[in-house]
Amino acid sequence: MLSKFVKGKVYVFIDGANIFYTQRTLGWRISYEKLRQYFRNECGDNLGKIFVYTASDSERPQQKKFLDMLEINGYILRTKEVKRIRVTKGVYEWKGDFDVELSMDVLDNLKEFDTAVLLSGDSDFAPIIERIKKNNKKIIVMSAKHHISRELIQLADKYINLKKLRDKIELLK
Template identity: 30%
Template structure:
């Protein structure tokens, strides 16, 4: 009887060892599966990463080629600009009317837009002259705008916006920048009539694309960085001013 019990115990122990082995095998198999899954995932990520790297490098290469093309175009434009006669230089004039209007106030004067055009163009070829006007609802600017149009300016108008706190906002910085970039490949000279320092990045960009940039403004009211950034700064002086009279038109 004792031998039988001993045999049962031995069988149970054997079964337990077998089950333990089976558990170990299952754990090992599970670990192997996990490792295989990890390997496959890493492999897929590596392939995906390689694809992404290729795409990134291809994009960077395309960007570099675009930069090189722009630089080559800018060099060609610069070379062309120095070679062509002054009478063939294409000029675009962009006037920040509000900026100049307020800068002229301390002189009890206003800008002579006809003389401004003559000075800006000289012997060169005018492509476009645009005056950017901010309209106030309580000021009649119809005569002023008609005068600009008669003197060959295209007039772009924007309404002065009243804020809820009672202050007002109206500027053409973004609109002027968009127009200048729209015309940049059709111009050899960009004339910016403004003293606003916010135009410095635009001036730097335009110069890299080829055109010469001339800034016309009141020196006292012009950002130093803008003067330094421009190829040339032309100060507005007495010869470009009209003294205000009681009937003088308002610009804003």
């Protein structure tokens, strides 16, 4: 499916927090091993870097296994410790946004790719998508229905609903 829409060198940018919640919407989990293989199969030798942006929590040792698995599978990790923000007495919110870091990596690598694939539905990425297109690059957005902004769908050269890739990327237990 993806191969029909990409041209030249392909870089992938994965908004880990957004995809975490997208999986809840989908009702199934993504296998990052299968996801990488999907990109290899679709892009072949044109597959460049695959970045994953995710907050880490040193109080969750099982997350280290996940991060190690990503690195073993060739993902380029961008992590920082999750922030615990007090909302009210005894109520905390967890924050680990990477919008700026992801956008900076896109800009830093703009001359290296011809097609960017963004796994996120966050409308905060609209300006970076506009910048990608302004530089005559293709942009493909992958997310799920009810978890992607209309603005991103309209801006992208192609939107791919992750639900359609379930048989290729689902984590089986």
